[in-house]
Amino acid sequence: MDIEKNIEKIRADFPILKRTMSNYPVDYLDNCATTLKPRQMIDTVVNYYTYLGANAHRGDYEMSAQVDFHYEEARKRTAQFIHAASEKEIVFTSGSTESLNILAMAITNQKLQEGDVVLSTQSEHASSVLPWLEAGESKGVEVRFIPLTPEGKVTVENFLSVLDEKVKVVAIAQVSNVLGYEAPVKEIARICREKGILTVIDGAQSVAHLPVDVQDLDIDFFVFSAHKMCGPTGIGVLWGRFALLE
């Protein structure tokens, strides 16, 4: 009974669940693609459009200053959420896809040379592989794939089997959107740190389900999307170590 009451309470937070489809109540199971939006989030967005409206960091009047305040509060909370060293390490983007595109282009252009290798896996989301292939093509940077176990897992052993001195970046998901397995990011990042290899971790499927501490993981970049964690569509995060962002 308690469980039923709890479910009722949670369902009440999601106005969309009051609608029906073909006369049946909606049971939504596609949360890995995008979550439904709770009333609290919708109210906050509507409150912005209704009572704030101004741009962030673009005006010298009270309404604009109020937007600046909320914007920077969101940046602080985001930093705390993933245990970033500073809110200066949080860059807001339109989502994981844009974050990954920015990183692939910037890192390829500024850090990689012909013959360098970016390690990906055979189960990455397209948005984590295609930008590296695209950015690397003109520069002669190879994208190499970490093989998966027969069950589809990324292991340290398989990572080591394709690691050589040409590898300069490892760009993998913390949790796969294909099979849901968690990659051993901390162990892989430790090896990468020793060898001076950059780590770009796609947290689109992990951050809503695991406690993420980017400092403890000792990674270099981490990305995620708000719409997969009950937040608004069109907002994402690119976290990077401050020195690297600079």
Ligand SMILES: Cc1ncc(COP(=O)(O)O)c(C=O)c1O
């Ligand atoms: C693992 C993973 N990476 C990246 C993305 C892209 O996220 P977005 O569509 O929010 O940019 C997704 C979306 O499904 C995903 O599952």
